[in-house]
Amino acid sequence: MNTYYKFCPNVFLAKCEEKHEKGEVIEVTTKHGKENESIVFNLIFERDGFYYYSIVRADGFNVQEWAKRKAERRLNWAASAEQKSNEYYEKSNKDRNFLSLGEPIKVGHHSERRHRKAIEDAWNNMGKSVEFDEKAREHERIAQYWANKADTINLSMPESVDYYEHKLAVAKEYHEGMKSGKYPREHSYSLTYAKKAVNEAQKNFDLAKKLWL
Template identity: 65%
Template sequence: MNTYSKFCPNVFLAKCTERHAKGDIINVTTKYGKENESEVFNLIYEKDGFFFYSIIRADGTSAQTRAEAKAVRYNTWAAAAENKSNQYYEASQEGREFLALGEPIKIGHHSEKRHRALIERNHNRMGKCVEFSEKAEAHESKAEYWERKAKDVNLSMPESIEYFEYKLETAKERHEFYKKNPDKREHSFSLTYAKKDVNEAQKNLELAKRLWA
């Protein structure tokens, strides 16, 4: 049975008992027993009789598509909550014309019970209106987060090679600019941080190539 093995942030390899060739389609089982059909890319290393391969989901599912699906789900929930909020608001307008007159409750009058019940119903409805409005805002906030995540590129994706090539190029240009223009540095650590960015991009590019080249 092939299982998942954590390799680095965002990246899980297929831990296999048998050798596979690039392009092979294999099933990889999660810790919950679910099987995902996956395409083999590169043999990353061998250990204790197991072969560890970089893989992508054969159905096209990735970190980006999962984030997109979550964004859609939260947007759907936000719309439903907003609709509920509007419904409760509309319902809370029951007897608006009468209440707008500011008539006091007539104690002991036959209308007292209806008057109090109307005020209580509308109060409860406005409470629900606010409750669902807050839920809608919370769902919208999460949807925005997952929409941003859907644009991320990380090492779990074959396209990360081109992405980190670009990141390395821009990091080198920035580092070189600070070396030649000390007066343009924002603070005393600008050059140090720029060099750190170069090293980080270089490390990620090497990992990306190891995984997907």
């Protein structure tokens, strides 16, 4: 059975008992027992009789699709909460014609109980309306967060090769420009940070190539 192995942040390899060829489609089983058809890319390393391969889902599901689904789910929750908010708002106004008269409660009168209940219902329903409206706004906020993640590229994707190659080129140009004076140094560590950015981009680019080329 092929299983998932956490290799580095965002990247899971297929831990396999047998060797596979690049482009081969294999089943990889999650810790919950779900099997995902996956496409084999590169053999990353061997250990204790197991082969560890970089893979992508055969159905195209990746971090971007995951973010889109999270956003869609939150938008559905927001719509449901907004509907409930409107329903409770309508309920809070069911006795508005009576309450709008502003008449005081007639203590001891046969209408006292109905009057008090109408006020209590209106108050409770308005409170629930506000509560669900706040929930809807929160779901919308989180949906926007995930929508912004829908264009994410990381090392779990073959597209990361081009992405990190570009990031490396930009980091190198900025570092060289800072050394030459093209870009100002805002503080004494500016050049150090620029070099660190180059090293990080180089590391990610090298890893992306190892995973996907």
